[in-house]
Every structure is written in structure tokens, then in C-alpha cells.
Amino acid sequence: MTAEELKAVVLAVLKRVAPEIDEASVRPDVSLREQLDLDSMDFLNVMLALHKRLGVDIPEADYPKLMTVEGTVAYLASKKAVDSGAEG
Numbered sequence: 001m002t003a004e005e006l007k008a009v010v011l012a013v014l015k016r017v018a019p020e021i022d023e024a025s026v027r028p029d030v031s032l033r034e035q036l037d038l039d040s041m042d043f044l045n046v047m048l049a050l051h052k053r054l055g056v057d058i059p060e061a062d063y064p065k066l067m068t069v070e071g072t073v074a075y076l077a078s079k080k081a082v083d084s085g086a087e088g
Helices: 003-017 040-054 060-066 069-087
Strands: none
Touching: 003 040, 003 069, 040 060, 040 069, 060 069
16 A cells, blocks of 8 residues: 555544544644544544554554554554565
């Protein structure tokens, strides 16, 4: 998946967890929890939905790497690249 495709998945998951958000206004470099007022359960639901949608394991220790859209896309891209490499 490209970074843009991953970003679209992240935004779709965020929209499902927090339907009131406007994806166009989500800033890629600002904490998701702060700008979208996500509580810890919302954030956990985002992580679980990303895991289910993309098949990427996201250990709790890695959550700090996924605090922004940019960080989440970079993390998922690195994981998908590793996963793709393992399949080939």
C-alpha cells in the first residue's frame, strides 16, 4: 500500500470511531487524541480497527509511535513493508 492509501485507511478508521470528525481538517502532525478529543478507549478502538483492517500487529508499547496521522502512516508503512517482504 502507498502512504496515501494508508492515510485514507487511517482517516476512515478515525471517522468510524469518531463520526463527528471532518477528515479534511485532521492535521497530520498534531496528536490525534488532542485534536480529535479521543479518550483512551477511542484510541484503543482505532488501534484495534487498524489491526483488523490491515492485519498489522500493533503492540501497546508502539502506541506512542501512532499518536499522529503522520506517525501512524509511517509505522503502518514500515510494518506492511516488512510483512510484504516476508511473504515474497
